[in-house]
Every structure is written in C-alpha cells, then in structure tokens.
Amino acid sequence: xxxxxxxxxxxxxxxxxxxxxxxxxxxxxxxxxxxxxxxxxxxxxxxxxxxxxxxxxxxxxxxxxxxxxxxxxxxxxxxxxxxxxxxxxxxxxxxxxxxxxxxxxxxxxxxxxxxxxxxxxxxxxxxxxxxxxxxxxxxxxxxxxxxxxxxxxxxxxxxxxxx
Numbered sequence: 001x002x003x004x005x006x007x008x009x010x011x012x013x014x015x016x017x018x019x020x021x022x023x024x025x026x027x028x029x030x031x032x033x034x035x036x037x038x039x040x041x042x043x044x045x046x047x048x049x050x051x052x053x054x055x056x057x058x059x060x061x062x063x064x065x066x067x068x069x070x071x072x073x074x075x076x077x078x079x080x081x082x083x084x085x086x087x088x089x090x091x092x093x094x095x096x097x098x099x100x101x102x103x104x105x106x107x108x109x110x111x112x113x114x115x116x117x118x119x120x121x122x123x124x125x126x127x128x129x130x131x132x133x134x135x136x137x138x139x140x141x142x143x144x145x146x147x148x149x150x151x152x153x154x155x156x157x158x159x160x161x162x163x
Contacts, residue, residue: 001027002037002092010042010102013116022124025157030132032095038131039097040124048101063104064123066130069094098127118162125153 003023007014019040027036049061056065105119112119129149136143154162 004039006041008043013120017117017120022157026128026153033093036093036095038095041099042102045101045103061101064127065099066127068096096131112163125150
C-alpha cells in the first residue's frame with residue numbers, strides 16, 4: 001500500500017502519530033488491495049473551507065473531507081486489475097484523498113475531551129472509512145455502525161477508547 005502524507009499545516013498535531021501505520025491498518029482491516037494508494041493532507045481551515053464550498057456546496061470549513069478516486073463501483077476487482085482490461089496486477093488502485101483541517105481538529109478537542117493527536121487519529125480513520133464505502137449521512141443506523149467501526153479500528157490499532 002502506498003500512503004502519501006502531506007503536512008502543509010499542523011505539524012504539531014501530527015507529532016508522535018503514526019499516520020502511515022494507522023492508515024495501513026485501517027485499509028488492511030477494510031480488505032483494500034495491496035496496490036491501494038491514498039493521500040492524507042493536513043492543511044488550513046481556509047483550504048478545507050474552499051474545498052468544502054467548491055465540491056460539496058457547503059460554505060464553511062469542516063474537520064475532514066474524503067475524495068474517492070477509483071472505487072469498487074468502477075469495476076475494479078480485488079486482484080488489482082480492471083476486469084478484462086489487460087492492466088498489470090501492480091497497477092495502483094487510487095483509493096482517494098483525505099484532507100484534514102488542523103485547526104478544526106484542535107478546536108474539537110474541547111468538545112470531545114481528546115488531545116490534538118487523538119483527534120487527528122479519529123479524523124484519519126473517519127476519512128479512510130468514507131473512502132472504503134462507509135457513510136453516516138443517510139440514516140442514524142449508518143451513523144451508529146460507522147462510529148462503532150471507527151472505535152473498533154482505533155482500539156484495534158492500540159489507541160484505546162478515544163471518544
């Protein structure tokens with residue numbers, strides 16, 4: 001798996017966090033292919049605000065955004081190739097991009113009683129689960145299931161009960 005981490009802003013909240021290890025763990029638990037690629041960017045509220053406005057029509061910053069690239073809906077099979085396309089098995093599966101607003105993550109620590117590093121871990125897991133097909137928008141049941149999966153991932157990675 002290829003996990004690209006770009007810390008444009010908020011290096012302090014990333015200090016001591018095994019971002020790549022956590023991402024790899026989540027993707028493995030979600031049975032994503034070994035050739036999966038994902039990017040995780042920490043940036044400013046302003047950049048996330050612009051992305052949220054431009055891509056979701058919501059004119060405010062948010063904590064994390066997930067942008068899916070390839071998906072299993074795109075006829076990608078678990079073997080790492082598009083069926084009958086003749087693509088090599090090592091062709092990257094571009095799962096998607098996660099963008100985290102570092103200041104929103106810091107602000108949420110007061111609400112959730114977390115540290116900035118714990119909040120970052122929650123947002124990484126949350127964003128990755130979205131890329132893996134999880135959602136919480138359409139029903140309370142979906143939200144409860146996704147939250148339970150987030151807790152399971154965080155605890156399974158050894159971070160304990162964060163929220």
